Amino acid sequence: MSNQQGDPRHLETLDRDLARFSNLERATSYVSRPLVGPGISLVFVALAGIAAALFFGQADNALIVIIAACFGAYMALNIGANDVANNMGPAVGANALSMGGAIAIAVVFESAGALIAGGDVVSTVAKGIIAPETMGTAEIFIWAMMAALLSAALWVNLATWVGAPVSTTHSVVGGVMGAGIAAAGFAAVNWPTMTKIAASWVISPVLGGVIAALFLWVIKSRIIYRDDKIAAARKWVPVLVGIMAGTFATYLALKGLKKIISIDLSTAVMIGAAIGLCVWAVMIPVIRRQSEGLENRNKSLKLLFGIPLVVSAALLSFAHGANDVANAVGPLAAIVQASQSGDFTAAVSIPFWVMVIGAFGISFGLFLFGPKLIRMVGSQITKLNPMRAYCVALSAAITVIMASWLGLPVSSTHIAVGGVFGVGFFREWDAERRIRKARLTMPDRPVYAPEERRRRKLVRRSHFMTIIAAWLITVPAAALLSGALFLLITFVVGTA
Structure with missing residues (x-):
């Protein structure tokens, strides 16, 4: 052997x-x-159901609440996988943050925003999309909300799989509208509100893109195209960081802190202006110190925008968690309230345990599935650097403030992705402008053939068309799916 x-x-x-x-x-x-x-994800959804069972195990409608909690957890996972990419994508694409760092910051600030400043009271149903009294009974209302929640989650899941950043707000709106029509007919829908939302499909991305392009033009004309870039940066970067600080202070005062204190627009703007001036004064010596010894080249400028970009990504995540967690748990909270009291027409209070499901679901969804959409928004639409990504983040905050002032229901997804498109299309326009200018001064300079110039476009047209198509069909697709699910649920319940 x-x-x-x-x-x-x-x-x-x-x-x-x-x-x-x-x-x-x-x-x-x-x-x-x-x-x-x-x-x-399956384990998390099961834990959400167990949590609901612990709170409502002895109630008459315990099974309904448990199923709704599972649907709400599923929706929260999908919001984390899709929506949060809009806040973190530009910082990752600009190499200001690693993927791991972006996920860690987003998890902390999304959860903090949801738990500290998450909406205490949401309007009756999805910002007045349908009139609850048209539902007839609490039971029909509950089935409608279940269908809306599940359809929105399924649609966002499909969009994430395809690689399209869509609006979870619009997905929920479409889901509620579809279930409302299936339950009570077209008269149940608040059509003026739907018209505003439809207008926001165009206004949100266009406004975000224009503002982002405007700030990129300021950075290029005042800093990048100057002979002494470092001297120009010492003058203008503190101004830009001050504008960013003031804008985010206004944004958070308006949108992120509603649960803690209610602040009107004029007061929020005054707070933002004061904070912006203070940050500008503080940043002057900081930028002067940071810029010492830097070479007079574009690469040196990226260092000066790195920290402001990271801070802006964290603040956007906080505000997003405070605002959009209601997309996951609003219908769930409505189901819980209707199951407990039978009252489905009053404003809906969100219990803390429901908010925890939303906060943790968003964090798990981002950690497990977020990188795909973060890469899409950050690097696959157009190439970003810290200056361009800074413009995207700043435009997102300014556009939300302007929309609040105009009373328009806008989507953070549309604004952020619109900002990325705006930066990319501005770069294309600026490159063409410089080529035409160079031709006038140097007529003998070789010119690219039309095919080569199309190939060198700075915005990927295939991604642009996919995203626009996904935006346009989100509300009708979620509505059709929700209506079908409502009819299926009522059929199954009726035959049980």
């Missing part, structure tokens, strides 16, 4: 067998990796 073990042929056979086992382990690990995210 010992001779056989020492036989080189036996050792070769053993090595081959061990290699096969090693390859099998690697293959198993590779195959199972895509299943880790869905597996953890």
